[in-house]
Amino acid sequence: MAKELMKGNEALAEAAIRAGCRFYSGYPITPQTEILEYLSWRMDEVGGTFVQTESELAGVNMLLGAAAAGARALSSSAGPGFSLKQEGISYLVAADLPAVIIDVMRIGTGLGDIAQGQGDYWQLTRGGGHGDYHTIVIAPASVQENCDLMQTAFTLAEKYRHPVLVASDAAIGQMVEGVELPPMHEHDVDTYDWAVRGCAAGAEPRKVQNTYYTRPDYVEYLRDKYAQMEEQEQRWEAYRAEDADVVLVAYGISSRISKEAVDLARERGFRLGLIRPITLWPFPTKAFAACENAKAFLTVEINILGQMADDVRLAVQHRCPVDFYGVFFDLPEPEDIIAKAEALLGKEGK
Amino acid sequence: MKLKAPESVFSSASFCPGCGHGLAGRLIGEVAEELGIEHKLVTVVDVACCSFHIDYWKFDTIMAAHGRDIPTAVGVKHVRPDSAVMAYMGDGAAYAIGMAETIHAALRNDNICVFVINNSVFGMTGGQMAPTSLPGERTATSPKGKDPARYGTMSGLELVKQMDVAYVARGELIGSSGMVRAKTLIRKAFTHQLNGDGFSLVELLSPCPTNLNLPPVKAKAFVHDEMTKYFPLGEFVDKGGNV
Missing domain, CATH: 3.40.50.920 (Rossmann fold)
Incomplete structure (x- = not known):
């Protein structure tokens, strides 16, 4: 397959589309805004949904709704915006929902600045929101890896019913390199029975909520889940x-x-x-x-x-x-x- | 005439005596069955008292983060456009922590129904002051009465009704005429969604005897006599209708 030149952020966006992602919600913030701009027209082409939300809070919670309805769903942010995503990430974890959230890291605390940074490592790996949890965090090092690892991110999110974070940075987000794009993949929103759609006559209604309310084995379930990730997913x-x-x-x-x-x-x-x-x-x-x-x-x-x-x-x-x-x-x-x-x-x- | 409970509301609710939530839940169940959407309805409930419905009704339900019910419901609707989708929350969720989400869903005219149970306080946390608390209302965080010089009183409905949305109305969960009227408002909101008209918001004034520190009968009187002075009942937007 012929290589083409792509910017890192646009490669993340296109790779998400090719991984079957048909829902994006997010808010502009440098240095990840190209993801929004790209998907604002690209989602139309593939019949997906792009929503520019009023805030990252709305964006991540809209993502949660789309994920609960069975879509492969994506959101992205950087720096202060990624902090606002933490509420929704904690809720995604709590409700066993798969989704992918990209952090194109910028530098510094508070507003910081828009240059490349790797200061979100603790936030990404320790569970940036409230409660005790981890998320799988994938860190691509090239525009090609941006393409390849988006598919991995969605696959792992569904394997574990868990949000997966993609940790990019301003340098890789903004650089242009030759890439070989992955093939197009379609995702059926009815793939998983847990996805809300309406309760059929005589069926048990689906409940998307903190699994603490529904799983008698809540503690063991979570310990096993994280142990399995640690055993199987180190890359x-x-x-x-x-x-x-x-x-x-x-x-x-x-x-x-x-x-x-x-x-x-x-x-x-x-x-x-x-x-x-x-x-x-x-x-x-x-x-x-x-x-x-x-x-x-x-x-x-x-x-x-x-x-x-x-x-x-x-x-x-x-x-x-x-x-x-x-x-x-x-x-x-x-x-x-x-x-x-x-x-x-x-x-x-x- | 024999009244039959809706099959989609199946559990005995553990709401406080005199609370409006159980009534609202039943009305939503009745309307869903009458419109024949009970098997394609997805509900999104807020945390706290609203969230109890997840165990009381037979609809696929998401318990959203506090005040984020509306974007969560919008996410579902985009992925499942053939489903009927509603967000159900209190006035704190809709008009305090989630005011931005309420306003912007209205601005986008997202095709969902929003039901706001307005009882003038934060219920589950023990009756604290809300944007909807009346001037002078004594609450757990305004023990001397809400000071109108420091805290205004407003329902977000007043902002939403100025926008190009499908339907905006306010009813009260008080008395048989109030219940019949409230059911009509709920039905009209769903009908607009099924017609693809866009965003509907129905606010239902609701008694919270526990946190108003009133017996149920007096709590109803507070809603009917006092709250309606600040939150007048009626239909304010009805796309294609007669408002």
């Missing part, structure tokens, strides 16, 4: 990691710069490697078993506090040092990454 890419002395851990746009740092360091005889989490939750702890030679791990993140470092510490069980290289507003620099990795190894070597 990652290991790049020259097996024999590496220092292993970088980075996702999204940071992982691409980290790859460059790995190659550059290896040219100089410094064995650097990379683990790129593709699922941020469940965190790919299994990836770390293969890094037998590693003497230290360094996360590369676009945030101030090194949000992913604790997950790496847990994954390696504190067997060796874990530090982070964080930049704010800027992009990580390969030379700076290598310098920090060398310093970390030096400290460890003595």
Whole structure:
């Protein structure tokens, strides 16, 4: 199939359409607005629904209604808008509803700014809303992966009846790359019996509500569900990691710069490697078993506090040092990454 | 004449004595059966007292987040345009936390029915002041009476009726004539949806004896005599009709 040039955000939107998504509700906010703009005309072409809502709150709750009615449904946001989505995400989890929500991460707390960021890691992986829950979080690192992982996102959402979050960022959202688009998939809204449609004569009415009210095995059910996700859904890419002395851990746009740092360091005889989490939750702890030679791990993140470092510490069980290289507003620099990795190894070597 | 309970409302409700919710639920069930839509009706109920209906009626039902019933119902309607879809909530949901959702669904003229049970207080949480509490009304958060200099009194219906929607009306769940009238309003709202006319909002004034701290008979009198001064009954928009 011929490749075509697409912008990252538009690729997410088109890939959602091709995954059978026929409902979108959302609100403009930079740097994800191209998703709305694209779907405002594209949904018409495929007979789907696009609604620009009055707020992210309305958007995510409209998404919940569409999901409950059986559609493959999508919403997207960024930064402050993604915070507003948390109410609905918590309710989607509570009611066992599949849906996909994209966070095209921008930088900073509060309003922050519109440049690329990776500061929503905690919010994405810890359950950003109230209550105790996780969502599967998928982090594409290229425009092609934006296409490929949207299908995965909808598949996993339905497999677990659970919202799936796609964590992109402003850099990948705004960049243009060649992509091979997936084939068109149609989704039947009657696929699942739980979807509301009207209660047939003599049938039990469908109730979409917190499963706490309806499941006697609520606690066990949820523990099993999350345990199954952790066991089955860890995804990652290991790049020259097996024999590496220092292993970088980075996702999204940071992982691409980290790859460059790995190659550059290896040219100089410094064995650097990379683990790129593709699922941020469940965190790919299994990836770390293969890094037998590693003497230290360094996360590369676009945030101030090194949000992913604790997950790496847990994954390696504190067997060796874990530090982070964080930049704010800027992009990580390969030379700076290598310098920090060398310093970390030096400290460890003595 | 023998009265028959609607089959779609099947459980004995545990609402407080004198509450209007049970009456509203029954009227909706009767109308659904009379219009023959009981097997294609999807209801979206708000949390708290409204949510009890999920166990009382035989309709596919979503319990939405507080004040988000309307967008939730709109999402269902887009995916299931052949279903009849209604959102059912209190005045706090519709006119306080969910005011934006109410106004914008009306602006879009979304083809759903919205039923608002207006009892002038937040019920489930224990009778706190609402935008619909009357001036001077004593509530759990206005123990000296609602101060009109600080908190105005308004029903969101007043805004919705200015928009290009299908149907806007207000009734009261009081007395036999009030019940007959309320049922007519509910039926007209559903009929407009079935005709594809767009957004309907029917507000039903409803007694909440528990939180008004009144016996049921006096709570009914409060609704009929006092609330109607601020929330006049009537039909305000009826697309293609005679309003």
